[in-house]
Amino acid sequence: MRKTTLALLVLVGFPGLSCSQGGQTAAAAAAPAKAAAAQPAAPTPKSSDVVGTVAGVNITLAEVDKKAAGRLARVRDEEYEARKQALDELVTDKLTEREAAARRLSVEALLKAEIDQKVQKPEKSEIETLYTINKDRVGGRPLLEVAPQIERQLLAQRLAERRAAFHDELKKKASVQLSLPQPRTAVTIPADAPVLGPPDAKVTVVEFLDYQCPYCHRVQGVVDDIVGRYAGKVRFVHRDFPLDMHPQAALAARAAHCAGEQGRFWEYHKNLLTVAGDMSEPDLRNRAASLPVDGAKFGSCLASDRYAQQVQETYSYGLELGITGTPTFFINGRRLVGVRPLEDFRAAIEAELAAAP
16 A cells, blocks of 8 residues: 555455466366366375384374464464355355345346445545545645545445445345354463453453554454453453564563553553554653553663563464464454454354353
8 A cells, every 4th residue: 555545544455356377267267176176085194194204203294283283273264264255255145136136126236226326425525624634644745636546445435334234234134144163273371461351251362462563553442342341251361472573562562561560561551552652662661651650660670681581482372373463363262363343353252152151
C-alpha cells in the first residue's frame, strides 16, 4: 500500500488472482488433479518408519515430526483456514442461489438489488472531510487528484459491508450448521506467565505479541472487549514474541515484566499498546513514571538483564509452536492469527463455552 493512502479508509481485500502453470485455464489446471485423485492412495506412514539413515543410525518419522512440530501445526492450521474459507463460500453461494430462486430472479439480479442498489455513492462533502482530516498523509497531493481514489475506496468499503450484511441476513433466515473440525495446538503456560482471569476458567486465550507491532496495537480494543465481556469465564495469558524487525520490542517486553515486579504489569502492558512512543529506554522510563511504581527500582530492573532470558525463551517456544508473526492467539488451542474482528473471537469463545462440561 502506498504511504499516501488515507489512514482512515479501510481497504477491501479482493480475492487473489493467479495464473496456472503453463498458462492453463483454471478448468484445465484442475483436470490433472481429478485424474490424480483416482490413483491408489499411498500407505499411511507409521511413526516408527525409518525415513533416513546417517552413518548407520536410523532417523524415524517420529523424530522428524517432533523436529518439525511447529511447522506442521502451522500447515494444519493453514489447511483448516483454506477449508473454512471454501466452506463459507459454498454456504454463501447456496444461500444466494436459494434466495434468488425464491424471488424468481437470477443471482446477478438479486445481488444487484440487494447490494449494488442499496449502497449510496460517497457524497462530495464526505470526500472533502476525509481529505481534510488526512491532508498531512497524502504527501501534499491536491484534493482534485486524490478524490477519485477516496471515492473508490469508500464505495468498495460500503459494498463489502453491505455484502456481508446481506449474507448474514440469508444465514439468519436459513438453517445453517457447520461442523468443520479445527486443529488444536497444546500450549504450555508457565507459572510465571502474566494472567488475567480465574485459573479454572473454561476458556484460555493466549496471545503472543510484539510491543512494536502495529497490528498488536490495533487488536488491543478487541482484547479489552473479550476480557471484559467474558470476565470470570475466560483466562487471558500474555506471551512475549519480539520480532527481530522491531529492535525495541524485547526491551519493551522486559520493561513490562519490570513493572510486573511492582504489581503493575497489565497497566504498563496496556500503556505500551495504546500510548505512542519510540520505546527507547528513556521512553520506557517515562511510561513507568506515569504509573504508581518506584522509579528507582524500575530503572534498576530495566538496566539489568533480569528478564532477557525469560523473554528469549518465550520467543523460542513460540517458534516451536510454528508462530511466525504477531499477534497470534490460541483459544483453547485453536489458532487465530492477525487482526481479526471481534465476531471471530466471540464465535470461538462461545463455541468453547458451549462445549465445556
